[in-house]
Amino acid sequence: MQNVVERVLNLLIYLLESPRPVTADEVRNTVQGYDSDSDEAFHRKFERDKDVLRRLGVPLKMEALDAWEIDYGYTVDPDEYAVPDPGLSQEERVALSVAARMVRLGGSHAGLDALVKLGGIERSAGLEPLGADLGAEAETLGSLFAAITEKRPVTFDYRSSQRRLNPYGMAHRRGHWYVVGESPEGERLYRVDRIEALEVGAEAGTFSKPEGFDVRSIMDAQPWETGGGEEVQAKVRFDAEVAWWAARTLRVDEPRGELEATVQVANNDAFVGWILSFGSSAEVLEPSVLRDEIRSRVSAALDGLP
Amino acid sequence: MTSSRTISRLSRILALIPYVLEQGVADVDDLLERFGYTRDQLTRDLNTVFVCGLPGYGPGDLMEAYIDEDDVIIDAADYFTNAPRLSPTEALGLLAAGMTVIGMGDATPALESAVSKLTRAAVPDAESALTVDLVDESQNVSKLREAASDHRVVSITYRSVGKEETTQRAIEPWAVFATLGRWYVMGYCRMAEDERTFRVDRIRDLQFSGEVFEPPASVPEPVVGYTASADDVVCVIDLLANAYWVLEYYPVEIVSESKSKIRIRFSAPDPELPARLLLRLGRDARLVKGPEVAARVSELGQSLLETYR
Numbered sequence: 001m002q003n004v005v006e007r008v009l010n011l012l013i014y015l016l017e018s019p020r021p022v023t024a025d026e027v028r029n030t031v032q033g034y035d036s037d038s039d040e041a042f043h044r045k046f047e048r049d050k051d052v053l054r055r056l057g058v059p060l061k062m063e064a065l066d067a068w069e070i071d072y073g074y075t076v077d078p079d080e081y082a083v084p085d086p087g088l089s090q091e092e093r094v095a096l097s098v099a100a101r102m103v104r105l106g107g108s109h110a111g112l113d114a115l116v117k118l119g120g121i122e123r124s125a126g127l128e129p130l131g132a133d134l135g136a137e138a139e140t141l142g143s144l145f146a147a148i149t150e151k152r153p154v155t156f157d158y159r160s161s162q163r164r165l166n167p168y169g170m171a172h173r174r175g176h177w178y179v180v181g182e183s184p185e186g187e188r189l190y191r192v193d194r195i196e197a198l199e200v201g202a203e204a205g206t207f208s209k210p211e212g213f214d215v216r217s218i219m220d221a222q223p224w225e226t227g228g229g230e231e232v233q234a235k236v237r238f239d240a241e242v243a244w245w246a247a248r249t250l251r252v253d254e255p256r257g258e259l260e261a262t263v264q265v266a267n268n269d270a271f272v273g274w275i276l277s278f279g280s281s282a283e284v285l286e287p288s289v290l291r292d293e294i295r296s297r298v299s300a301a302l303d304g305l306p
Numbered sequence: 307m308t309s310s311r312t313i314s315r316l317s318r319i320l321a322l323i324p325y326v327l328e329q330g331v332a333d334v335d336d337l338l339e340r341f342g343y344t345r346d347q348l349t350r351d352l353n354t355v356f357v358c359g360l361p362g363y364g365p366g367d368l369m370e371a372y373i374d375e376d377d378v379i380i381d382a383a384d385y386f387t388n389a390p391r392l393s394p395t396e397a398l399g400l401l402a403a404g405m406t407v408i409g410m411g412d413a414t415p416a417l418e419s420a421v422s423k424l425t426r427a428a429v430p431d432a433e434s435a436l437t438v439d440l441v442d443e444s445q446n447v448s449k450l451r452e453a454a455s456d457h458r459v460v461s462i463t464y465r466s467v468g469k470e471e472t473t474q475r476a477i478e479p480w481a482v483f484a485t486l487g488r489w490y491v492m493g494y495c496r497m498a499e500d501e502r503t504f505r506v507d508r509i510r511d512l513q514f515s516g517e518v519f520e521p522p523a524s525v526p527e528p529v530v531g532y533t534a535s536a537d538d539v540v541c542v543i544d545l546l547a548n549a550y551w552v553l554e555y556y557p558v559e560i561v562s563e564s565k566s567k568i569r570i571r572f573s574a575p576d577p578e579l580p581a582r583l584l585l586r587l588g589r590d591a592r593l594v595k596g597p598e599v600a601a602r603v604s605e606l607g608q609s610l611l612e613t614y615r
Contacts, residue, residue: 002354004312009319009358016385017360030361055313056320057393082388086427092420096404099417103403110399112342113314116321117389117396120340132406132484134438142395148435149394169435172402175488209435216437241472244510245465276586279578280609295614297588302607304584304592305600 007033007045008052016081021063021073050074057083057117083117090122097122102131106138134172140192143200144170144179151208153201158190165190166207169215180215182207189218222249224271225264232287234263234271239281246282249274260285268293318343319351323369323386332378349373355380398436400424405438406484446512447482450491454479459496459517463510473497477504478519494519538573541580541596545570549590552583569594577602585610 010031015022028034028042037045053060059080065071088096093115100111100121115121147154148167155164165188167181177192238246243259250261265271272293275282284290318341325340326332337348352371359368359382370381392400404421407413453460461476475497482491489506542561545552545568552558553568561569572580581602584593593600 005316005319005354006358008316009354010361010363012320013359013385014361032361032363052313052316055393056317057390057396059391078385078388081390083391084427086423088420088423089416091416092423095414095417096400096420096424099403099407100400103399103406105395105399105402108399110395111403112399113317114392114396114400116318116341117392119325119389120321120337121342123339131481134402134406138395138399141398142393145398145436146394169437171436172438175485213435215435245508248507273586276610277582279582279585279606280613283613291614295611298585298607298610298614300589301585301587301591301603302611304589305603306593306595 003033004049004052007031008049011049012053012058012076015060015074015076016078018075021061021065021075023065023071023073027074086118088118093119094122104131104133105141106134108138110138110142134177137193140195140198141170141177143198144192144195147200148179150204151206152204153206154198155201156190156198157196158194163188163190168209168213171215171218180218187218222270224267224274231264231266232268232289234265234287234290235285236261236263236275237283237285238278242278242281246278265290272297315351317390319355320386321389322351323355323380323383324389326378326380327383327387334373334376334378337378348378352378352380355383359383397424401436402438405436409438446506446509447489449512449514450479450506451482453514454482454491454493457519457521459515459519461513461515462504463512464504465508465510472510476515477502478521480521480525482506492525494522538575539577539580539596539598540571540573541577541599542594543570543572543580543584543596544568544592544594545587546590546592549587552587552591556583572596581606 010033011027014027014031022030024043024046027046028037034042034045050060053076058076061075061077062072063075065073096111097115100109100115103111105111112121144154144167146152148169151166153164153166155162157163163183165179165181165183167179169181170177170179170192172178178189179192179195180187180189182188236246238259238261240255240257243257244254246261247254247259250263252259252261263271268290272284272290275284276294276297284294322337322341326337334345334348337343338345341348343351352373355369355371357368361367369383369386370379371383372379401421401424404417404424407417408421450460452458457478459476459478461474463472463474465472475495477491477496478494479491480493482489484490490503491506491509492503493501495502495504546566550568553560553570556572558570558572561571563569572583574580577596577598580596580599584591584599584603585607593603
């Protein structure tokens with residue numbers, strides 16, 4: 001590991017200081033650590049080291065050295081390399097340090113790694129009796145986030161079929177990360193933990209987000225509010241014992257006794273499921289189409305008993 | 307593939323150098339704290355810096371780096387006056403951490419302004435593209451966190467998971483945490499006379515009792531999820547494709563899987579929860595085994611058919 005650390009530092013210094021792109025051969029003959037390698041060993045090492053640089057956040061670029069694009073060289077632009085200074089005050093740095101200590105991303109403290117690059121983690125008083133893990137695989141999240149900010153299209157496997165998406169935004173909601181965007185079939189939402197074989201498009205800036213797009217408004221919907229079905233207005237009664245619980249989900253004031261609520265339903269299936277999770281403590285009063293749906297659902301369950 | 311330990315080491319070195327260069331002379335203790343170093347690690351990294359530099363690698367080409375009593379000095383490293391830019395994962399990690407705390411309704415103005423500065427600097431377009439929300443509809447997370455910090459006993463009205471019943475109990479909160487999108491409070495439950503973990507969204511009322519408790523010397527690692535007990539009602543259910551979401555929402559054990567269905571074992575403290583689940587799944591699931599659950603499905607189903615006649 002010591003050798004790798006030294007070699008990568010030397011390589012990075014060489015790339016930052018060279019006024020023009022340098023070829024792999026020049027790297028091999030100039031940078032300490034590659035000199036005595038065979039062709040094959042060199043190429044293996046160099047590939048690995050380039051990957052390390054990318055993972056460190058170094059914007060390594062490949063550029064043609066001649067008009068015929070026969071020879072290519074590598075370069076790192078010092079201005080692109082430098083982390084932009086967000087201009088944080090001391091107080092802001094402390095607040096971020098507290099937050100980054102508390103919150104993990106798929107088990108990793110990516111926020112703390114970021115703070116280190118921004119000048120280190122600030123001391124904060126006491127130990128927080130609080131912690132949160134935002135789940136999901138940090139690498140996939142990072143790649144999707146990069147695709148969103150750089151406006152690159154992505155392709156991935158989702159439930160064994162391939163999807164294409166222009167990603168507009170992502171959200172963490174109810175324990176899962178979601179990515180939202182435009183697919184050839186229209187606006188779609190995918191769960192990040194179900195995404196496999198993610199590929200990010202090579203070209204940036206290939207689409208633009210619709211005016212006024214806000215991922216929050218899409219994510220705020222309850223399951224029965226979206227689904228493309230014909231909207232019906234349902235009237236429901238909840239027993240006093242569960243009324244507070246239902247009121248929180250429906251975002252209405254908590255009643256003192258029982259709750260009678262009117263709900264816009266666009267997805268009967270999801271709505272009926274939610275109502276039945278209350279057992280006999282909730283009743284749909286109208287419309288009859290939903291009452292029929294519940295009756296047939298319950299009958300089917302009874303018919304299926306062993 | 308190069309190990310992530312190598313990456314973290316390099317990342318820390320590339321952040322350390324610009325910081326020390328900017329300070330001119332840096333204090334050892336400040337560096338240990340700020341970059342999470344032990345003194346040995348810091349010495350080792352400075353020794354590495356000291357042997358790297360420009361091609362030629364003669365004395366005049368290498369960086370200078372050394373510890374002089376309590377001071378750290380780095381020189382001849384002008385190409386490293388800035389740390390590398392944040393990787394997307396790092397930017398996301400920091401923004402998400404800030405947004406999580408803001409979402410709890412606990413944010414200071416400093417945190418809000420820090421997050422908006424970061425957003426502008428790192429991802430100009432992310433303002434409306436990223437949201438992190440650990441829903442706390444109950445507004446109880448802040449109160450519980452306060453109680454845990456000050457060791458205050460709270461009494462809660464709690465709707466238990468699985469049993470679907472509401473109880474009143476006094477708890478001594480030790481830690482408040484979020485995982486899988488939900489907030490939990492862990493501590494000693496005076497009703498159960500044992501350690502318990504509660505879902506914050508299922509707490510209806512919360513009051514400080516006025517009493518202060520003695521916290522444990524060390525808080526055990528919190529356990530989330532349902533732990534099956536010997537008294538549990540167990541049943542076996544076949545799920546059809548439309549009901550596969552159950553696997554993500556309930557702690558179930560997969561018994562077998564075929565092309566068209568998944569057979570699961572479901573444990574719960576009483577038959578109510580699996581019975582309600584079977585009713586809402588209708589023809590998308592079928593109970594295979596579990597006489598108590600079958601009886602409850604039948605009873606509850608009949609009463610629902612009565613209601614919806």
